[in-house]
Amino acid sequence: MSELIFTQGLTKNFSGLVAVNQVNFHIKKGQVTGLIGPNGSGKTTLFNLLSGYFPPTEGTITFEGRDLTMTPPHKRVAMGMARTFQLVSVFDSLSVWENLVLSNLAFKKKGRSVVKFYLKSSKRPDVLDECRKTLAVVGLEAKAGSVTAELSYGDKRRLEIAIALSLKPKLLLLDEPLSGLSDHEVGEIIELLHRFKQELTLVIIEHKISKIVGLVERLSVMNDGYIICEGDPEDVLSDSAVRECYWGKEKGIC
Ligand SMILES: Nc1ncnc2c1ncn2[C@@H]1O[C@H](COP(=O)(O)OP(=O)(O)O)[C@@H](O)[C@H]1O
Ligand SMILES: [Mg+2]
Structure with a gap:
């Protein structure tokens, strides 16, 4: 190796x-x-x-x-390279889905503002597919629409790991x-x-x-x-x- x-x-x-x-x-x-x-x-x-x-x-x-x-x-x-943090770091006021898509795209945008990029890209089937796949891998697809603040601590950890995995590290x-x-x-x-x-x-x-x-x-x-x-x-x-x-x-x- x-x-x-x-x-x-x-x-x-x-x-x-x-x-x-x-x-x-x-x-x-x-x-x-x-x-x-x-x-x-x-x-x-x-x-x-x-x-x-x-x-x-x-x-x-x-x-x-x-x-x-x-x-x-x-x-x-x-x-x-991707990482997760000792204290879970996700946006509590966003849904699970929004956290995943936004974090994913924030690292892929080129020049445009994150918000504009989000609005445009959140309709792209390839992006949606990738995020859906990642949620399935971590077992959170049924909670995609849930507000993150309402998740258990374990599910927040899963979401954080999903975000890291979606960056394809x-x-x-x-x-x-x-x-x-x-x-x-x-x-x-x-x-x-x-x-x-x-x-x-x-x-x-x-x-x-x-x-x-x-x-x-x-x-x-x-x-x-x-x-x-x-x-x-x-x-x-x-x-x-x-x-x-x-x-x-x-x-x-x-
Ligand atoms: N940003 C920082 N500013 C000043 N001291 C820090 C900072 N981050 C960590 N330290 C200090 O560095 C040492 C190692 O901390 P840390 O790396 O968090 O340890 P561990 O993760 O093994 O518990 C500790 O004494 C901590 O107080
Ligand atoms: Mg530490």
């Missing part, structure tokens, strides 16, 4: 606080990687750097062999997609991730490894801004530094 994305010496310094420190993160094409670590260890900041939310203080990011360290987020999306970064969900909802999202993992390269941030252990092929562990351990999940979980960083700070890894 070739490398889809890698970083070299990636560092983010927030006025003296080094949230990500000299990180060399390598993701192979087609791999499902879990990114774990205690709260505040730098996981979300690493995603923010990979997706271009802010620039690194030092270091580089290479995606499909191209340096995109300073490439803006919307261009990274066009190149095949090669790399999908999921920031704690299971947080705040009931056990039943966790099972549903895991089942969904299993279904589309063949078509994508996935990186999933999750705090409790037991939830994703059946899904990931590889684990990377962050602590205090550093990647302290990487590799086969079983080896990583038995690593003494990993166990110490979890037990030292929190209740446990599982």
